[in-house]
Amino acid sequence: MRKPFLLKFLLAAVLLLGNTAFASDSDVEEGKDKKTEIKEFIEHHLQDSHYFNLYGTTDEHGKVHHVGFPLPVILWDNGLQVFSSAEFHHGEEVAEINGNHYRLYHNKIYKTDAEGTITYDEDHHPANVRPLDFSITKSVVMMLVTGLLLLWLFSSLAKSYAKNNSIPTGIGRFFEPIVLYIRDDIAIANIGEKKYKRYMPFLLTIFFFIWFLNMFGLTPLGVNVTGNIAVTTALAVIVFLITNFTGTKDYWKHIFDPLGDGMPWYGKIIIYIILVPIEILGLFIKPFALLIRLYANMTAGHVVLMSLVGLIFIFKSWVGGPLSFGLSFAISLIEVLVALLQAYIFTMLAALYFGFASEEHDHDHGHDEEAELAHL
Amino acid sequence: MEIPSVVGAGLAVIGAGIGIGMIGGKAMEAIARQPEAYGKIQTAMLIAAALIEGIGFAAIFAG
């Protein structure tokens, strides 16, 4: 009974929507403006920022007022340069620090002359010098907040264990099953009973870190930390380092001598010319896939969600508004699931790689899976 | 005539989509056949889907 009704409703909505879209021919120009504005807004949102923006308002003169707080900028440009991002006035002014001039252009800091001129190369990219930027940006702030939150949450949980005779209370009842799930179904299942303990702190930390940041990304704070390529790269680099530093002799033998004693050396040479580079490439592709997956999923989620919200401002009708609201609500729910799923998959695959690295015997068993991964 | 790289990315995404669809379908069949192995099948399915998804994303960003 419900489904046909919903379908009819959607159909009617789409038809009405089409009508209103065609009806507003005169607003096409304005709509285009809106579209580019929303696109710019989304692009802006996806990037990191030097200013913690809570919300912005536009007054009648078309001037944007930002509400939020500035963050410290730390540059390495012939010595450490530390100043507040308020100096940039949201990219509208040139900051002069110790005789150097900097300008914020598309959320990136460029060294300019006193007027703030930016020269472009033939690809229309700014050709100015970019000083090394170690600023405490919005993402860094969110990472700090998440880190402190995790630290507070789990250390108080640990204390409550000590106090209550190892019985979880309050929020611990929610988090303990997750911790146990990571231990039993991710760590022990992929690494094995013998060696999982060494990797547990990392797996737990990375799971909760990614999950919490993903969830923060869905709040109206509008942070997109895990949808930032530098962040996911850092996480993947850590996974890569741990995998290869804890690798056993068998693991390396697997890479440089995958066939083992199954073939005489002169037969192996020809195969190994192809196989060994693939295995070595696989070493790097695994964490690369990890970083791209998290980045792309989170970015795509944010783009879809914000585009749907943006539709409300494009349609500006009684049908389009609720429709895009409903859609964005549904996507939000899916994103909540994706936030958890991506954290789970990242942890799961990290555990899988650790499992390969710390595996000692039964060569033939894991070979097929690893070969599959290597060819990815 | 030069084919834009976006087309290649699109093709790769189609392939990845078909792949994930097949994994999902097969996983459903497997679950229907052995409902007691639900957890294990689901985990294996997610891992396989994640691996293919990785290819898809790599293609998108390469394109």
Next chain:
Amino acid sequence: MEKLVNDFSFGLFFWQIILFVLLLLLLRKFAWKPILNAVNDREEGIKDALAAAENAKKEMQNVTADSEKLLKEARAEREAMLKEAREIKDKMIAESKDQAKAEGDKMIKQAQAAIESEKKAAVADIKNQVAELSVDIAEKIIKEQLANKDKQLKLVDDMLGDIKLN
């Protein structure tokens, strides 16, 4: 790809590595180790408790089996004792019955013998008395009869007559 490289911010990468490693170390020390240890301890405790309960159950079973055995033995013993007692009782009753009967018989016999001898004595006594009496009577009668001569002769005649008749 170009977009990715363009978006890559080295500062963010740097901070992420530093903060994540720091977070990992802090959480490991202050959270994960205590939590995992507590959970492990608890699981060990539960396992131990379960094993102990299993042992206790087994012991309990042993104890009940033992007590059942004891009970059975006791019951059998009681049964045997009762049986013995009954037998003794029966035997005693039978013995006393026999004894009583024998005694009775003896007494009856004695009584009978006494009665017999009494009877005999009585009969002898009566005989003596009857003989004496009859002798007395006969003496008196004879005295009376033989008081005159006639009568004496008559008597002799009668007697002689009787003898004849006999």
